Amino acid sequence: MSEKKNRLLPLAALCIISALLGGVSSVSILQYVYPETLSAIEAQASLNSADTNRPVTLLANTQTDESNSPVVQVAKEVGPAVVGISNYQTVSNLQRYGFGLGSRNNTQSSELVEAGTGSGFIIDAQNGYIVTNNHVIEDAKKITVSLSDGRNLEAKLIGSDSRTDLAVLQISDTSNLTEVKLGDSSKIEVGEFVVAIGNPGGNEFARSVTAGVISATNRTLQMSGESTLYNMLQTDAAINPGNSGGPLVNYYGEIIGINSAKYAENGFEGMGFAIPISEATSIITQLIENGVAKHPALLVSVSDQYLLYAKEKNLPLGAYIYEVNPEGPAGKAGIQEGDVITHINDVKVENSTELIGEIYKHNVGDKVTLTFIRNGQTKAVQVTLGEIASQ
Numbered sequence: 001m002s003e004k005k006n007r008l009l010p011l012a013a014l015c016i017i018s019a020l021l022g023g024v025s026s027v028s029i030l031q032y033v034y035p036e037t038l039s040a041i042e043a044q045a046s047l048n049s050a051d052t053n054r055p056v057t058l059l060a061n062t063q064t065d066e067s068n069s070p071v072v073q074v075a076k077e078v079g080p081a082v083v084g085i086s087n088y089q090t091v092s093n094l095q096r097y098g099f100g101l102g103s104r105n106n107t108q109s110s111e112l113v114e115a116g117t118g119s120g121f122i123i124d125a126q127n128g129y130i131v132t133n134n135h136v137i138e139d140a141k142k143i144t145v146s147l148s149d150g151r152n153l154e155a156k157l158i159g160s161d162s163r164t165d166l167a168v169l170q171i172s173d174t175s176n177l178t179e180v181k182l183g184d185s186s187k188i189e190v191g192e193f194v195v196a197i198g199n200p201g202g203n204e205f206a207r208s209v210t211a212g213v214i215s216a217t218n219r220t221l222q223m224s225g226e227s228t229l230y231n232m233l234q235t236d237a238a239i240n241p242g243n244s245g246g247p248l249v250n251y252y253g254e255i256i257g258i259n260s261a262k263y264a265e266n267g268f269e270g271m272g273f274a275i276p277i278s279e280a281t282s283i284i285t286q287l288i289e290n291g292v293a294k295h296p297a298l299l300v301s302v303s304d305q306y307l308l309y310a311k312e313k314n315l316p317l318g319a320y321i322y323e324v325n326p327e328g329p330a331g332k333a334g335i336q337e338g339d340v341i342t343h344i345n346d347v348k349v350e351n352s353t354e355l356i357g358e359i360y361k362h363n364v365g366d367k368v369t370l371t372f373i374r375n376g377q378t379k380a381v382q383v384t385l386g387e388i389a390s391q
Helices: 070-083 091-097 277-289 306-312 329-333 352-359
Strands: 011-018 025-033 082-090 112-124 128-131 140-145 152-161 166-170 193-198 208-222 227-233 247-249 254-264 272-276 294-297 300-303 319-324 338-344 367-374 377-384 388-389
Touching: 025 254, 070 082, 070 112, 070 193, 070 208, 070 247, 128 277, 152 277, 166 277, 193 254, 208 247, 208 272, 227 254, 227 352, 254 277, 272 277, 300 352, 319 329, 319 352, 329 377, 338 352
Parallel strands: none
Antiparallel strands: 011 025, 011 208, 082 112, 082 140, 112 128, 128 166, 140 152, 152 166, 193 208, 193 247, 208 227, 227 272, 247 254, 254 272, 294 388, 300 319, 319 338, 338 367, 367 377
């Protein structure tokens, strides 16, 4: 992202580690920021694949011939598909968001100025589609893309989704483009090596490469003032402004994540987060096809203010429903204000973040069973999930 410079101060937020397969969660208070809008995550390098049928040959001669290093091979293969992205905004918008260089005059000039930079990668060379973060291109009046061969092209925004922090751009000149290969992030294990490629600080340091490991999976980041990001990959990569939207790659040259955020507490290093590619692909496809993405929803409003009361009174924890759309799926199934949802199917949810995260694991139209508490009694109903579109 490019630092919406003075705007992006470290913000306190609640990090809930939501285990996709195990259903176990833990809670800690952290400070998260988007490393740019313009800033990001760098990540690092990978072996240790969960798929034992795939021979890991790239490491064979790393001690005797550095040119055979997996990181070198990944950089050669994926680097040409990585692009720099510039977000241009009007002077008045920059002043409104605090992007100026320290002074705020009252000019109403409509001149376009580079507000920030980020990264992206070519997902479809034939059609010129590029994936990046929503926060990299947010509020842009003009977007340009810098390619590995030196070309600088204006890009069209095809679609964006703030709920998942994803966006798709398109360039019209598709000659001599290189596209990435997508991996399967659902098979990632803690300790696997990964490589991050991006443009920290803008085009001056284009396609910089860093390497490290997957530190954890299934992290939930509740960004203060931003959308909650679910099931994130955590990496120990160095973080520098400009890497947001760039790829996190395994040692097979496959994209397994999209670098998106970092832990910004003073004294902490090497805590970056990437959107798993296997969860991003359905959103990317929707953005390309429709310009917007649809998400599964109950169409209720939830609150965690109930949790303190529940702990004091030794009541079951859950997601407290304080408003219900009577025409929505939950309303039609009989969910009422004051109900406390404790399970989706057989998965326990103890707060609103876990409820939404679990809902997002399903698709629009899926049937789920909600277990809830009403007036001290446990009840259950089946609900067909509705939809909400991109914000």
